[in-house]
Structures are given as C-alpha cells and as structure tokens.
Amino acid sequence: MQIQFLGQTDYTATWQAMKAWAAQPEAPDGLWICEHPPVFTLGLAGRREHVLAAGDIPVVRTDRGGQVTYHGPGQVVAYPLIDLKARGIYVKEYVFRLEQAALATLERFGVTGHRVAGAPGIYVRLDDPFGHEPLPQRPQRRALDSAAPAPDFTGLGKIAALGIKVAGQRAYHGLALNVAMDLSPYQRIDPCGYAGLQTVDIATIGVAVSWQEAAQELAEQLTRRLAI
Secondary structure, eight states: OEEEEEEEOOHHHHHHHHHHHHTOTTSOOEEEEEEOSSEEEEOTTOOGGGBOOOTTSOEEEOSSSSSEEEEOTTEEEEEEEEEHHHHTOOHHHHHHHHHHHHHHHHHHTTOOOEEETTEEEEEEESSOTTOOOOOTTSOOOOOTTOOOOOOOOTTEEEEEEEEEEEETTEEEEEEEEESSOOOGGGGGBOGGGOTTOOBOOTGGGTOOOOHHHHHHHHHHHHHHHTOO
C-alpha cells in the first residue's frame, strides 16, 4: 500500500480525488495522510441543525457516513483507499482496525484511548488520559439483535473521529486524529451529532507531539493493520 504525505490539502479537491480512485477498479490501494484548512463536513446522515454557527468556516456535505465534524490545521487526517474484498476485510472489521490504529498511535505517546458503546471513534478520560482502567461505558457483549446502547460520554473527550464510504467494496474517507489544533470551531457544532460532546487533542491533555510525528506513527499503525 503506497503511502503519500500530501501536506495541507483542500478538502473538496481531496474528496473528489478519492471518488475518482474508487471509480477505477484497477487503481492500486493507497494511504493518503494530510491536514485540511478549516472546514465543517456533513456526512450522509448529517443534519444541518447540528451546525450551530458556521461563521466563516465552509460547510461541505459529503458522502461519508456519520454526522458533522470539523477538520483543521493540527489534525492528522488519514485516508486509506483500499479494496476490502481483495484484503478479505468486512466493513465492521475495517472500522475496528481503523480504531485500533488510532488506539495504538495514542499508546505510542503515552495516552490511553477508549471506545464508547454506540459511538464510533476514540475517546480519552479527561481526568486521567494516561490511566488504563476500563470504561464502564465501553462496548460489551450484548444479546443477539439487541439495540446498541445510547452513548454515554460522561467524563470523556473525543480525540479521534472516523467516517467511511464503501462503494463496490472499495473504501475511502477514513480517520482524523486531533494532535494540536485550535479546538474552538468544535463549539460551533454538535460534534458527531451530540450536543455538548467535548473534543480534545493530544496537546490539551499535556503531551507534546508534532504533527509529523503523529502522522508518521498513524501511517505505520494503519499500514500494519490493513495489510493483506
């Protein structure tokens, strides 16, 4: 899987390039690592009312799954472009592997990430981002066909978000890890559709990591977990 570090790229142009890749079955798999200028993006399920005050930040409705999120400088955005069928990966497993890559990246820098039942993405304890005690609201085995629980974000901040698109078994969009950002734009939205959900980055929990270090580590973790 070819890795490309694209630097700062326009969101819409990058999205269109991903769509063009997905439309070419012969195009090889790849991994694009970048950051974007400030932009709010609405997924397929996104409701405009979750954008509370866009102001001067553009809002782009896109074709990934999920609700509204923010991209901006200081965030590592990873876009795996992969043929899931060729790699023998089911969609749910793919999401799991993306989250595992984010968890391993955070662990590399001493931060303990967590999953929350019913809410894709990675979270940290605000009072102890380095502790290893399991969350009571972590995903746990439940009865077959039972509904997912309502997400409980008590004491947590979201540090990584994901949203994907699968077209003909070819997956694009991906994962965003907050490293050292201006987090104030998150106050203009309901992040991922949840009013009051706090968003954090690696810097605000007291860890000094450069964008380049985090980007390289995330790329390595994704490459390892998405190998055929």
